[in-house]
Amino acid sequence: MSARANHGGGGGWLGVYVLAYLVFLYLPVALIPIFSFNDSIQAAFPLKGFTTAWYQQLAGNDALTGAVMTSLTIGLVAASIATLCGTTIAYMDTHCTSRLAGIISGIARLPILIPGVIVGIALLIFVNLIGLGPSRTAIVAGHVLAGLPTTVVVMRGRFASIPKSIPEAAEDLGAREWLVFWRIMLPLSLPAIGSAFMLAFLISFDEFIIAFFLAGTEPTLPLYIWTQLRFPKSLPVVMALGTVILVVSIVIATAAELLRNRGLAGARIKPAAA
């Protein structure tokens, strides 16, 4: 009601501002798909002509295929570990009274307050110390840290929204902690787990700053793009590749958002129906 009443004063101009802000947010990024179909090496207006040649050059490029596979592998492994850690950390933090769980949960969200370059060099020193060296495994470690704050925050939100009465009822009926977690809390938070996994995958898939320090001989996709940016001739192909990456990222982010909302909607309905 009050939202409608507010529309009269100020809301109109503010709406225009928000539209302008969205244009500013999306316009520069939109240039990448536009120029990826432009029949010219130069990324400049006016557009020369329509072509899909740059996309055709993407196929049959072994270095690119290798980078895609590396990024997918690292993304899936890192997202799995980050989701496992995020889920257990958030559960122990919200449903078990333990000081250690609170401390772990706090440290897990610490990477937000550390610039990527420092996460990168800290892990570089670490992997060299343990004799592993820069490698895919090293990047996985870095991307687990990059994704951890997100998975912990998403899962904490989900676990906190499950009424305490549900696990308590299970415990009163004799369920042990394992059973409560495995048969009740996990199924109830499945959409959020899917959402956390996808977001952690996206973070890894797009991450450059940390991976730069930890890559061995196999570059990830963003690292491959970085090396290609040095050659003006390969810029149109980079834009075609960038367009594909943007589309994949947007699809996954949308799916994650839908999953998260479905989980929350479910949480609101269930207590009411009970």
Add this chain to the structure above:
Amino acid sequence: MNTIVPAAPPLTSGSSRNFRVAMLAPGALVTFVLILFALGLVLFLGFRVNDGSLTGAGFTFGNFVIVLTDPLYVTVAIRSLVIAGLVTLATVVTAYPVAYYLAFHAGRHRGLLLFLVTLPFWTSYLLRVFAWKIVLAYNGVLNSALLATGVLSEPSLAFLNTPAAVVLTLAHAYAPFAILPIYVALETIPKSLREAASDLGARPAYTFRKVILPMSMPGVLAGALVVFVPTVGDYVTPAMVGGPASTMIGSMIQAQFGKANDWPFGAALSVSVMLLILAMLLIVRFADRKFGSRT
């Protein structure tokens, strides 16, 4: 279902302990080893003498003395603070009205708008920075547009490779970071407080200045922090659109672990950046408390 259920058997402490250990283990491993121990390594290495080996040789304060006294590093540190400060200011000031609209005016479009402003967060940072290079380049979008409209008679070199380009690109890249915390802070202001202010005769502008703005400050400060931290250590944007006059402290750390190959000095630079961030944190916490006590 209505029969009386026998009371749960007392939990054996063994099963309970196993559960706790198994559930705490993954998180403890990652946080204590990959975060705390790795950061401890950086601190340790910052006090070592560089002899080309991984852990250095002998303890020294020399690295920190250079960081604090060499004009080069002092200049770069101040430049990083100024650039990150400007980016933070620009992001927060432009994000505030968007968060305000989302909290009080968006109505049924709120979910969609929230999604649209956070979506860029999940797309490649590298590509967003690259997009600005296309815009600002000598034969780029901005120059070709200005030539076509007759504003310029020849392409300008003044857009790319300037500190201003770094500020603009970073402000765009980190724009979505600031909206969410401010929105959450605004959203949680009780409606009764706004209504009370207007019932007591306060004009909207006065209500905003005396009620809404102070109460949303925790969100503003949180937003400022999440923008400031990644920008102060950024090395990609300065390299892509900044040119030599925009070298930031992140670029210097990267160089120490690359071309310069002086890891202890790079570690000392990193520790200094973390101390700067810690100082910002304390300032934010202090400011938070100040605003917290007023409301």
